[in-house]
Amino acid sequence: MNNVQIKQVLETLGTYQDTEITYTICTNPDQPLSITYLRNNRCFQIARDTQGIVEHFPDIEAASSAIKSTLSQIV
Numbered sequence: 001m002n003n004v005q006i007k008q009v010l011e012t013l014g015t016y017q018d019t020e021i022t023y024t025i026c027t028n029p030d031q032p033l034s035i036t037y038l039r040n041n042r043c044f045q046i047a048r049d050t051q052g053i054v055e056h057f058p059d060i061e062a063a064s065s066a067i068k069s070t071l072s073q074i075v
Contacts, residue, residue: 001025001067001071003064003068006064006067006068007060007064009023009035010035010037010044010060010063010064010067011060013035013036013037013044014037014044014060016037021036021037022034022035022036023035023036025067025071030050031048031050032048032050033046033047033048033067033070033071034046034047035063035067038056041056042058043056043057043058044056044057044058044059044060044062044063045057046063046066046067046070048070
């Protein structure tokens, strides 16, 4: 998944602010990555399910950088 694709996913999630949508990336089934736009907090939540790590990012740029970094670490 390249940077343009990541930003498109984030823009789509932010567009549907009246609905909570979660997008899951499973490049490795043992390390899924879930991205949710939280409309009440107006931020993106990224969860690495198997590790129990949940992070919040205020905008597309910050979330995109975090996703790109996380994906580069998943083998």
